[in-house]
Amino acid sequence: MSLIIITQYQPINKSTKTNEPVNSKQITELSNPPKKMRILAIDYGQKRTGIAVTDAMQLIASGLTTIPSETALAFLKEYFTKEKVERVLIGEPKQMNGQPSQSAPIIEAFIVKFREHFPDMPLEQVDERFTSKMAFQTMIDSGLKKKQRQDKALIDEISATILLQDYLSRKK
Numbered sequence: 247m248s249l250i251i252i253t254q255y256q257p258i259n260k261s262t263k264t265n266e267p268v269n270s271k272q273i274t275e276l277s278n279p280p281k282k283m284r285i286l287a288i289d290y291g292q293k294r295t296g297i298a299v300t301d302a303m304q305l306i307a308s309g310l311t312t313i314p315s316e317t318a319l320a321f322l323k324e325y326f327t328k329e330k331v332e333r334v335l336i337g338e339p340k341q342m343n344g345q346p347s348q349s350a351p352i353i354e355a356f357i358v359k360f361r362e363h364f365p366d367m368p369l370e371q372v373d374e375r376f377t378s379k380m381a382f383q384t385m386i387d388s389g390l391k392k393k394q395r396q397d398k399a400l401i402d403e404i405s406a407t408i409l410l411q412d413y414l415s416r417k418k
Contacts (some may be wrong), residue, residue: 287410296402312399
């Protein structure tokens with residue numbers, strides 16, 4: 247004959263760190279943590295703009311698309327209606343000595359327009375030095391053929407992804 251002992255399981259209440267009963271509201275809060283929103287990165291250029299975005303938990307950066315730069319604001323407006331975005335990063339072009347590069351005025355003009363269209367969206371400039379070179383090297387390392395590596399749109403999208411992944415790494 248076996249003896250079975252049955253005890254009542256009493257979970258520890260995380261808010262009080264005691265064995266007080268956990269109420270249903272606390273269980274709901276624990277099982278439904280607040281959702282984070284995406285972070286979007288922009289590699290803005292005179293002709294093309296690479297766009298990357300995180301997953302909702304802000305763990306992984308993925309290339310989204312490359313668009314003609316003149317359509318960037320319309321694209322973002324549509325995207326913001328479909329997805330919740332916490333903030334936008336935009337590449338800040340700098341020379342090796344830290345001075346603005348010759349493409350800086352183009353990006354500054356876009357930033358002014360962005361802030362006019364989306365005044366409540368946080369916008370952060372992030373150093374984009376080496377992202378294009380890193381993107382090109384990533385294409386080589388992944389085994390893309392020479393013809394595929396000449397796709398400048400893909401380079402812009404990968405650059406935005408690198409910019410965003412670097413931001414996520416520094417944020418941890």
